[in-house]
Amino acid sequence: MSSAQGRIFGLKARRGALHGWTGAGEAVSQVTFLNRQALYLRPDPARVVVRPFKPATEPRDLNPTDKARANHIVDRVLSLSPEAAAEQLADVLENFQGRHRNLLATFEARADDMEEAFAAHAAFTKPQRRLVGAYFLHEYSFEAAALFNPSIVSHPDQSGVPDGERRFVLSLRAVGEGHVSSLTFRSGSIGLQGGVTVDPTARLASIPRVTSRIPGPQGDIVEVDFKADEEISERVIFPVTESQSNGIEDARFVEFEDEGRKTFFATYTAYSGKAIRSELIETTDFMSFRMTPLRGTAARNKGMALFPRKIAGKYAMIGRQDNENLYLIYSDDLYEWNGGVAILKPAFPWEFVQIGNCGSPIELDQGWLLLTHGVGPVRKYSIGAVLLDKNDPSKVLARSREPLVRPDPSEREGYVPNVVYTCGAMRHNDRIILPYAISDTFSHFATIEIAALMRAMEDGAGPA
Structure with a gap:
């Protein structure tokens, strides 16, 4: 089956308390659950800002x-x-x-x-x-070189959307001349059966005006906004501080709910050309944004991802502090993160070099679904999954022994070969909607049947 027809991948599913019976006796059945959509987002050098x-x-x-x-x-x-x-x-x-x-x-x-x-x-x-x-x-030309590492959240405006469908906002990392990364957006819809469509991209593009700049010990806190008549795909957030001067990289957006109030947060990597650090962007409407440097020992690294709600009264993050393992970090302060405990270490050959998160955890009935990336031989990146306990995310309930997505032989070439990567998926009905990048060049979509994924994951396989 060709990519355009939707390529299907599967994991070997074994019987277990979490998954239920998948075959007679000790037999192993092949469960297919990941459907690649015939949808590609490629960089367009004709899109420019001044x-x-x-x-x-x-x-x-x-x-x-x-x-x-x-x-x-x-x-x-x-x-x-x-x-x-x-x-x-x-x-x-x-x-x-x-x-x-x-x-x-x-x-x-x-x-x-x-x-x-x-x-x-x-x-x-x-x-x-x-x-x-x-x-x-x-x-x-802000996306002349690449358009990749997407994350997806519900659109703040769901008016007029038919029952069972959902509008979404997709954020993407765009790269242009000098390998400078900026943050750009798309909107689209998810159908009742999981079909994904992306709205046409606006011909024009704009950067926001800076409305506030507050100096701080960790760097400037900056607020920017766009005009209401600028379509969401027009909006490009370009570096506006010294810490971001060479890039706003890999934003991991999440719809965060606290006491009935919804805010869209994203952790991202600010790159000055010499140093990196984690920063936080927040918005309620994707028109006005506030960017704040994060403080603390845990904020010195890449790849932090915020849980979509507080756990036991505290904010919670998944992050990587040692370039190898994944940590669970709690904080009373959204902007300060220290310490943490390692909860996931490389366990399988496709992740022996290192593991990291692929966006914020997704809340399911069974627990927190955490998508991960693993780096294997010849620096090949693949995407896997882990299930964490809902009340105590330090407990690993299950993890995938094999990748959910790995570089397809027909699509492994690009700016960085042999890489598939995502900065965040979302749940829609009984599916996970997974946007992901290919070879750090362009972006693609797949859908995952949640029930089949749960059956396919190994119960706590490998060391924590």
Whole structure:
């Protein structure tokens, strides 16, 4: 069966108290439960945003050489006659107007950022000012290289959705020139029988405006927002702090409920080009976002994932602190994480190098379903599953002896070969909806029958 028809994978299911009987006597049956959808999300280099062009940051942030260069550019623009400046601005608009929203307003906002540079010069016209703004911007193709490591949550607006169906928001890691990662989104729907559709992608793309920046000992706390008329697939959250300057990586979104209030949180890796750390983004509507650095010894590493509710009155995370094992971490403070206890270690050949989480745990009747990734020979990444006790997630009830998903021979090539990876799945009716990336290049979808998965998992197989 071809990929387009939906490739089916299975695990050998054994009888056990958790799974029930799967065959006569000691016989082993083959249970198929994972159905790959004929749906692919590939990077599109035609999608661009406009960003400040260095040395076009505020002049006070520039070294003397860059300040001089910035002033030279302003001098050259202001040397144009008003008529020539207006003609040049019209030419720029004709060339770029259809590629961005509100381009003149963007030029003016960039000129506002350059106010210190203007202060040293003579009077200027409005077209000259806008033209200066244009010279200090550049287009960036934010997903030119890759669109991968997705996570999925319910859409905050379910109005008009038929019974048994669900709208969703998909977050993805986009990578462009210089391997800079940003956060982008898609919306879509899940049908009654688990079919997944993704809404058409908007032609334009926009970065948000920064509405608040609060300095802190761990770094800036930043709030950003988008305009209501910007479709969700237009919205691109680009690095806005020094700690994020080389990337916002692998956001693991979860719909968190506390005392009837729902908030969408995501842990992500902030990469400065030299160091990493975990940060938290939060939103209720996917229009306004708050980004906060996490504190504590457990927040120095990648791959933290928040449980969707408190457990015994505490926040809970799954994380990896030693580049090898998975830890359970509790905290009274959503923004500070310390300590933790190892609950999962590599047990099977496909995960002997290391294991990590693949998103926030999913609450089932049977317990917490935790999707994991394992790294095996020749750095081959696969996706597995673990079932944790609902009241005490440090207890492992079951885990998959074989991967749920492994790199398909026909799709193993890409930016990073032999990798399948996800940053979060969600439950819909009796299925798990699993978006996942292939070779750190593009993204795909599969659905998993929960009952069959439960039967297929080994009871606590391997060492904890």
